[in-house]
Amino acid sequence: MVKSDSTDARLPRRSGATTARTDVSIRGVTHAYGHAGPPVLSGVDLEIASGEIVALIGRSGSGKSTLLHIVAGLLKPKDGAVWIGGQRVQKPSADWVMMFQSPSLFPWMNVAQNTGLGLRYAGQRAGAAARIAEVLALVDLAALADRNVQDLSGGQQQRVALARSIATEPGLLLLDEPFSALDIFTRRALQNDVRRIAQTLGLTLVLVTHDVAEAVQMADRSVLLAEGGRITADTPITLTEADRHTHSRDFQKEVTRLRTLYSEVAGMG
Amino acid sequence: MSDVPVITSWRLPVPGRVRGVLNAALGIAALLLVWWIGGRLVANSPGMFAFSNFAPEPALSRLWQMTLSGEVWAMSWPSLYRVGLGLVFAILIGVPVGIAIGRLTFLREVTNIPFQFLRMISPLSWMPIAVMAFATWDAAIVFLIAVAAVWPVMFSTAAGLRRLDPAWLKVARNLGASPLHQLTTVILPAIATDILTGIRLALGVAWVVLVPAEYLGVTSGLGYAINDARDTLDYDRLAATVVVIGIIGFVIDFICLKAVQHVNWVRES
Numbered sequence A: 001m002v003k004s005d006s007t008d009a010r011l012p013r014r015s016g017a018t019t020a021r022t023d024v025s026i027r028g029v030t031h032a033y034g035h036a037g038p039p040v041l042s043g044v045d046l047e048i049a050s051g052e053i054v055a056l057i058g059r060s061g062s063g064k065s066t067l068l069h070i071v072a073g074l075l076k077p078k079d080g081a082v083w084i085g086g087q088r089v090q091k092p093s094a095d096w097v098m099m100f101q102s103p104s105l106f107p108w109m110n111v112a113q114n115t116g117l118g119l120r121y122a123g124q125r126a127g128a129a130a131r132i133a134e135v136l137a138l139v140d141l142a143a144l145a146d147r148n149v150q151d152l153s154g155g156q157q158q159r160v161a162l163a164r165s166i167a168t169e170p171g172l173l174l175l176d177e178p179f180s181a182l183d184i185f186t187r188r189a190l191q192n193d194v195r196r197i198a199q200t201l202g203l204t205l206v207l208v209t210h211d212v213a214e215a216v217q218m219a220d221r222s223v224l225l226a227e228g229g230r231i232t233a234d235t236p237i238t239l240t241e242a243d244r245h246t247h248s249r250d251f252q253k254e255v256t257r258l259r260t261l262y263s264e265v266a267g268m269g
Numbered sequence B: 001m002s003d004v005p006v007i008t009s010w011r012l013p014v015p016g017r018v019r020g021v022l023n024a025a026l027g028i029a030a031l032l033l034v035w036w037i038g039g040r041l042v043a044n045s046p047g048m049f050a051f052s053n054f055a056p057e058p059a060l061s062r063l064w065q066m067t068l069s070g071e072v073w074a075m076s077w078p079s080l081y082r083v084g085l086g087l088v089f090a091i092l093i094g095v096p097v098g099i100a101i102g103r104l105t106f107l108r109e110v111t112n113i114p115f116q117f118l119r120m121i122s123p124l125s126w127m128p129i130a131v132m133a134f135a136t137w138d139a140a141i142v143f144l145i146a147v148a149a150v151w152p153v154m155f156s157t158a159a160g161l162r163r164l165d166p167a168w169l170k171v172a173r174n175l176g177a178s179p180l181h182q183l184t185t186v187i188l189p190a191i192a193t194d195i196l197t198g199i200r201l202a203l204g205v206a207w208v209v210l211v212p213a214e215y216l217g218v219t220s221g222l223g224y225a226i227n228d229a230r231d232t233l234d235y236d237r238l239a240a241t242v243v244v245i246g247i248i249g250f251v252i253d254f255i256c257l258k259a260v261q262h263v264n265w266v267r268e269s
């Protein structure tokens, strides 16, 4: 982290983004696949403050990915709407970016080119190289900029995907279980890094996960999406950074508290 | 496999590259030998000695003269021009249509039978129609080349598209890619290998179709040169022209192969 600490402070923020609002407002979002499919989301309401890190927990099939795709503008809801920073979401944008379970890097491009994709789409040529170098340093991949992405480990690939996601300085990052395919050590390192980067850049973060411990480690607040597509629990997580890093007794207590709550509310934990 | 020293192959005991060159030289020598033996047999048979100029010595010395006098270039250039132009039309039609039928199931299903039907018709069967439809012989030949070359390009492009990972397109959309961006940064690079492989196959077919097509009214090109040499009983020139056709075809194919390898991002092993 030595390299990145020096770059964090001077990361250029577009249009004074430190003051920009990137709160998220999800209002009455309802969705079903196909014409007569069963409802996947039924009237989801959720307010997320700017700079907040929210974990979205739920069983497999509860509609977490669906909700995230709708927030990202990759999927149109049957009803309801999403506002990000006061702007109604109509289509995807480099101002809010989703990260998927699989990094899906482009194998015909090297690490730096993959990282710069969003900048390229936005037509930002000036300063792109410097920006790419900065975000690669931020995710600890500065040394691998010229590598073929097919030569990277799974964890390194997901780091490239993270760098690619933040290169355009989005205010909001939507993470759909991006660490679930990684081994436990790599996952822990990335969980800590993502929280650190989000705080450094003032990002709003929505993290989808199955894993209560991951939610407690990374989030300021944990939200349960139950079957039937409704939010049935909404709990703040107040832990110090030290507690999160060391998995202290308080950390364990918090995990137990949420597990108990979720098994009562939704029979999961 | 076994301790007993047995000769399992005729490979020469020298490493990689040198061995490849030596084996290639061996192949060429074998071909020349067969040609030379054929020439001897023809020269020694009473009914056929008029054709003895087909043998390597007269043919190759004639080829050398024709190269020095510029005749090789003069007869190759019109042929290369026709094949090149025909190929350009084949690519301009084959790649977009291939992308369309690769992307749209409906279009693929509708066009499948008509296209397979048309593809199976020898391009030379179009000759009478081409002669009627086009004002110049040149245009008719270019048309025949294009008809021959369009199918490999189209089907190879379509096959490449069906192997495209949809997650790549989602990633691109997610980062704000326009449809044009998706075409230039995802679809085309992803299927470049398939397109070029199609072009390579198309050039092979086009080069084969070219010679009979140039038996048509034109008075230039390799096909014409063959016909002309036959009519004037100029058999060393005829054999030399055949060699020129073979060499150019080989060189074109080799260039295509190198291009395919250059854009191929798939990792072996």
Ligand SMILES: Nc1ncnc2c1ncn2[C@@H]1O[C@H](COP(=O)(O)OP(=O)(O)OP(=O)(O)O)[C@@H](O)[C@H]1O
Binding pocket: A033, A034, A040, A058, A059, A060, A061, A062, A063, A064, A065, A066, A067, A210
């Ligand atoms: N493209 C689709 N077409 C039809 N049904 C779908 C589609 N995508 C998801 N579904 C259905 O919608 C429901 C919610 O799926 P979703 O992927 O949002 O769940 P999830 O909470 O993300 O699950 P997981 O934790 O397993 O990723 C599931 O029943 C799923 O089968």
Ligand SMILES: [Mg+2]
Binding pocket: A064, A065, A066, A176
């Ligand atoms: Mg999911």
